[in-house]
Amino acid sequence: MTESSVRVKKNGTAVPEMYRLAKPTVPERRGTGPLKAAVIGAGSMGRNHVRVYTELEGVELVAVADPFEPNRQTVERRFGVPAYADHRQMLEVERPDLVTVAVPSVLHKPVALDVIAAGVNLLIEKPLAITSSDGQEIIDAAIRAGVRLAVGHVERFNPAVTELKRRVEAGDLGPVFMVYSRRHSPFPARITDVGVVLDLATHEVDVLSYLFDSPIASVSAETNRRVHPAHEGMLLGLLRFENGMLGVLDINWVSPVKARELTVTGAHGMYHVNYLTQELSFFENGRYPLGTNGQWEALSNFVGVGEGSVTRVAIHRKEPLKAELESFAAAVREGHEPMVGGPEGLRALQLAEALIEAGRSGGGAIRLINPGEKPA
Numbered sequence: 001m002t003e004s005s006v007r008v009k010k011n012g013t014a015v016p017e018m019y020r021l022a023k024p025t026v027p028e029r030r031g032t033g034p035l036k037a038a039v040i041g042a043g044s045m046g047r048n049h050v051r052v053y054t055e056l057e058g059v060e061l062v063a064v065a066d067p068f069e070p071n072r073q074t075v076e077r078r079f080g081v082p083a084y085a086d087h088r089q090m091l092e093v094e095r096p097d098l099v100t101v102a103v104p105s106v107l108h109k110p111v112a113l114d115v116i117a118a119g120v121n122l123l124i125e126k127p128l129a130i131t132s133s134d135g136q137e138i139i140d141a142a143i144r145a146g147v148r149l150a151v152g153h154v155e156r157f158n159p160a161v162t163e164l165k166r167r168v169e170a171g172d173l174g175p176v177f178m179v180y181s182r183r184h185s186p187f188p189a190r191i192t193d194v195g196v197v198l199d200l201a202t203h204e205v206d207v208l209s210y211l212f213d214s215p216i217a218s219v220s221a222e223t224n225r226r227v228h229p230a231h232e233g234m235l236l237g238l239l240r241f242e243n244g245m246l247g248v249l250d251i252n253w254v255s256p257v258k259a260r261e262l263t264v265t266g267a268h269g270m271y272h273v274n275y276l277t278q279e280l281s282f283f284e285n286g287r288y289p290l291g292t293n294g295q296w297e298a299l300s301n302f303v304g305v306g307e308g309s310v311t312r313v314a315i316h317r318k319e320p321l322k323a324e325l326e327s328f329a330a331a332v333r334e335g336h337e338p339m340v341g342g343p344e345g346l347r348a349l350q351l352a353e354a355l356i357e358a359g360r361s362g363g364g365a366i367r368l369i370n371p372g373e374k375p376a
């Protein structure tokens, strides 16, 4: 990757800002009753939140809000909870302890600010917002109001990802050389407000930020529209991490086949994650290259010279959304920071913006500002 241009985003002040965020000092929630939960936006994702809240111990789903009547009726019928057309009325009447915001991404900011103004803890579905300045506004408002803010980067709660992180940190791979993320889907026509970078790539850049100590230092990208009327539907992105690791993002809405995969390659071998099936496999780098220890030399042309044992790691599978909402409820109940909070959501958004900008400007590398760095 050659850095054809080194730029700092116009709203660059927001980048270092996230590292200066004061931690909100929210008191531990007192009382012994269940936490009252509500969901704003009862569409495709919101209905999953509704279902999971009804399954959580120590949490009671008290209401949903959605202006679209058929979605309200579906939830009312299936879960027997009151459904409001107006989320502000719901907040006033039901006074929930915590709320999921699962409205279209373009509405995250106004709805989140209403929830925060009502003094209610919130989990905003990813992406945090559609611009990093909106994301920063939400974070600042949550801090001022003293409410907990979580962001729905659900792949962090995928048990295969959690186990991969444990193994990377334990040094199983030795030095990591590169990562490759593949996330393909048929085009979801209901998503009209954002492109594939904000919708899908935010999952990947968040996982990569979570897995490695070294931050992503620069990105370059090619994007193309094709399937979406207004936004990009394809992304091929290149990443360079501060420690020299390289990354590839292969993400699109043009494939008929749904794929969500990640490979991490290091000196000792390669891990492969299938997010959908929660499978984690390790492909060991063989100690003896084929052909040098008396084996059939030509085989090395087909299977690679470093082939070793392949191990399927035993994973205790769990629904990631359930783990995410349990973790959010625990943060509210016990008065600590959510595992994925505003700063993490903002970072994913900044990386997505950089990818979009790189794609628009013909693939030139864009340098990110990381902790301890000063804007150029």
Ligand SMILES: NC(=O)c1ccc[n+]([C@@H]2O[C@H](COP(=O)([O-])OP(=O)(O)OC[C@H]3O[C@@H](n4cnc5c(N)ncnc54)[C@H](O)[C@@H]3O)[C@@H](O)[C@H]2O)c1
Pocket: 040, 041, 042, 043, 044, 045, 046, 065, 066, 067, 068, 071, 087, 102, 103, 104, 105, 107, 111, 125, 126, 127, 152, 153, 154, 190, 199
């Ligand atoms: N974490 C994940 O894996 C994941 C997966 C899918 C979607 N999402 C995110 O969830 C959000 C919603 O996506 P979706 O696929 O469910 O969209 P959707 O269009 O299926 O649902 C959105 C719902 O919000 C409702 N709505 C609109 N304005 C509202 C308002 N002011 N108050 C309350 N409800 C309102 C709509 O009527 C609709 O029912 C998006 O931000 C998306 O990125 C996350």
